[in-house]
Structure formats: structure tokens, C-alpha cells
Amino acid sequence: DGGITQSPKYLFRKEGQNVTLSCEQNLNHDAMYWYRQDPGQGLRLIYYSQIVNDFQKGDIAEGYSVSREKKESFPLTVTSAQKNPTAFYLCASSSVGGADTQYFGPGTRLTVL
Amino acid sequence: AQKITQTQPGMFVQEKEAVTLDCTYDTSDQSYGLFWYKQPSSGEMIFLIYQGSYDEQNATEGRYSLNFQKARKSANLVISASQLGDSAMYFCAVEDSSYKLIFGSGTRLLVRP
Numbered sequence: 044d045g046g047i048t049q050s051p052k053y054l055f056r057k058e059g060q061n062v063t064l065s066c067e068q069n070l071n072h073d074a075m076y077w078y079r080q081d082p083g084q085g086l087r088l089i090y091y092s093q094i095v096n097d098f099q100k101g102d103i104a105e106g107y108s109v110s111r112e113k114k115e116s117f118p119l120t121v122t123s124a125q126k127n128p129t130a131f132y133l134c135a136s137s138s139v140g141g142a143d144t145q146y147f148g149p150g151t152r153l154t155v156l
Numbered sequence: 157a158q159k160i161t162q163t164q165p166g167m168f169v170q171e172k173e174a175v176t177l178d179c180t181y182d183t184s185d186q187s188y189g190l191f192w193y194k195q196p197s198s199g200e201m202i203f204l205i206y207q208g209s210y211d212e213q214n215a216t217e218g219r220y221s222l223n224f225q226k227a228r229k230s231a232n233l234v235i236s237a238s239q240l241g242d243s244a245m246y247f248c249a250v251e252d253s254s255y256k257l258i259f260g261s262g263t264r265l266l267v268r269p
Contacts (some may be wrong), residue, residue: 045246074255076256076257078267083261083262084261084262085160085247085248085259085260085262086201086249086259087259088256088257095256100177101256120240131199132199133199133201135201139255139257142192143255144203145191145203145208145257146203147193147200147201147202147203148200149198149199149200150199152199
């Protein structure tokens, strides 16, 4: 079955530690995205990538880093520089071009203790 | 910059009745896309319906339809024959010229039996 997988579903980390969230897709999509969702709010874009080995900052990139070495994979690292990392993180992918729907993974809930 | 406004934080609807979820948007782009997503308590974002800014017909997908009023910059979601499984958060989003999605703050819909 084609889709987007994110792991782990729940993640607990101590303050000051870097943590990497996994996102993999087998939809053959060129573009991938990372969003953050805080309780009771909508999604905000962290980073996006429209092609392998290239990515751009979204609206809230500070304290995060990404890589796009393979088309299928777009891992997100939450660094110790991110002041308030506890949130729900969603990964999405789409074909490149207009009117191409973004499809989402199941999300990772990160709690920093 | 694009902006999405969803003015209804919460809505109730009786099972089997129709409900309209409001969405207004602000964009300077001539060509854009409008999306609605459903987020059940599990957290994943489920794509419901898409409307292109140049589409003259309102989009429909099964029980979902989009009431698109371009001059008013309005893209309301209509759910007909509500079911208990429709209880969820609903997000409206506009796609900007870089194919990024800008999300509203969402509406929580509760379907009463």
C-alpha cells in the first residue's frame, strides 16, 4: 500500500537533547513537508523540499534542521536550540506543481521533559 | 501574505442533518487552491476536497461540497447527512504560489446522535 509513515508515534526526550523524527513515503512524490501543530491550533510549516538535495525554510524553521538525501525520506531534527519543542509533528508529501494535494502521515507526538 | 480565517471554534450538528463550516481567505495570488482536511482524534490529516480558484463549479466529493464564493473570498465546507464519524477537527487551507499550504485554526465539529 502506498503511503507516508512516521516514526515513532510518541517520543519523549530530555531538555537539551537533539531528536530526529522519521518520515518516509512510497508515493513517488517529489515534494515533502514538515508541519508543527500545537494544541488547539492549525498547522505551521517548518521546512519543505521540492526535490532531492534541496530544501527551504518554512515559517518556523528556527531550532530545526532537515535533510533530503533520498526522494523517499525527509527526516526532521529538533535541536536543543528549539525553545519549545513539545508539539505534534506532521509530515506530508505531494507531487510538484499546482493543485497537487498534500497527503499526510500519522504524526509524531514529541514531549520534552 | 496568505491568511485563512475560520471563525467557528466549535460546532454541533444533529446526526443526519447538514452542516456548514465557514472559511474565509486572504491572498494576493491570482491562481490558488483551497483545501479542506479532517483531523480525527488520532491526529492524522485526511484530505477531503479541493477547489481551484479558476474552477467555476463548486467542488463535490461524496457528502462533502465546497461553497466557493470567489468575490467574497469564501470557501465554506458543507457536510450533508452528518454521521457520528464526522466528529473531528476540520481545517481549511490555501495553497500559495510556492505550493505551500497555509492553514486556518480549525473548527471542532461534534455530531450528536
